[in-house]
Amino acid sequence: MLPEDLRNETMHLVIVARFQIAEDGSVTVKLIKSAPDPRVNQLILNTLKTWRFFPATQADKPVASTEDINISIDVGD
Numbered sequence: 066m067l068p069e070d071l072r073n074e075t076m077h078l079v080i081v082a083r084f085q086i087a088e089d090g091s092v093t094v095k096l097i098k099s100a101p102d103p104r105v106n107q108l109i110l111n112t113l114k115t116w117r118f119f120p121a122t123q124a125d126k127p128v129a130s131t132e133d134i135n136i137s138i139d140v141g142d
Contacts, residue, residue, distance in 0.1 A: 071102070071104065071105065071140070073141075074140065074141060075140065075141030076100075076105070076138055076139065076140040076141060077137075077138070077139050078100050078105075078137070078138040078139075079098070079135055079136070079137055079138075080096060080098060080099060080100060080106075080109055080135070080136045080138060081096065081097045081098035081133055081134070081135055081136070082094055082095070082096055082097070082109070082113055082133070082134050082136060083095055083096075083097045083131060083132070083133050084113075084116075084118065084131065084132045084133075084134065085129070085130075085131050086118045086120055086121065086129065086130050086131070086132065087120065087129050088120050088127040088128060088129050089120065089127070090117070090118055090119060090120050090127075092114075092116065092117070092118055094110065094113045094114060094116075095110075096109065096110065097133065100138070105138070109136070109138075113136075118132075
């Protein structure tokens with residue numbers, strides 16, 4: 066949830082998150098293109114850390130992979 070002062074701002078951002086997905090499906094995430102406000106970045110990271118993935122497979126076996134995902138953020142107008 067955005068803090069009240071950020072809800073009154075207009076934001077149109079594209080954040081890029083890099084997910085490193087392990088063979089067991091566990092994930093680490095970092096922002097490779099972030100928002101200018103560190104509070105927004107922390108809110109986004111907290112949410113992204115709850116996302117779950119199935120690992121990629123190769124020859125029917127799970128393998129580690131890296132995925133970059135663009136996330137659009139629109140607040141206001």
